Amino acid sequence: MRKAKRQKMAYVIIDGTLIPIDRIAADRPFYSGKHKRQGVNLQVIASPDGTILWVSGQLPGSTHDTAATRIWNILAVLDEAGLIA
Numbered sequence: 001m002r003k004a005k006r007q008k009m010a011y012v013i014i015d016g017t018l019i020p021i022d023r024i025a026a027d028r029p030f031y032s033g034k035h036k037r038q039g040v041n042l043q044v045i046a047s048p049d050g051t052i053l054w055v056s057g058q059l060p061g062s063t064h065d066t067a068a069t070r071i072w073n074i075l076a077v078l079d080e081a082g083l084i085a
Contacts, residue, residue: 001045001081004053011084012053013046014074016065019058029060037061043068045078045085 004012023030023038030038039061045054056072069075078085 001053001077001083004047004083005081007047009047009083011048012078013048013050014043014069014085015046016041016043016068018042018061021061029062032061035061041065041068043072043074045074 018032018035018037018039018041020035020037020039021030030040032039032041040058041061041063042058043056043065044052046052056068056074059068059071063071075085
């Protein structure tokens with residue numbers, strides 16, 4: 001976030017992605033109903049030109065992007081840095 005603030009970016013982009021993993025069906029928390037597969041959810045903050053500024057840790061694939069944003073406290077950190085997402 002310091003880099004984005006230092007470069008006076010007008011905004012940053014937040015996006016979540018599912019990284020496929022090889023798990024057995026018993027590992028239900030890792031199953032993403034949206035993607036119909038096992039995976040881990042990662043949140044990414046990027047600059048307007050697509051440069052990756054930050055990547056979260058992994059969460060089970062069943063975690064919704066909005067919930068992941070709250071878990072990682074992303075909006076509060078962006079607000080503190082004065083950045084719009």
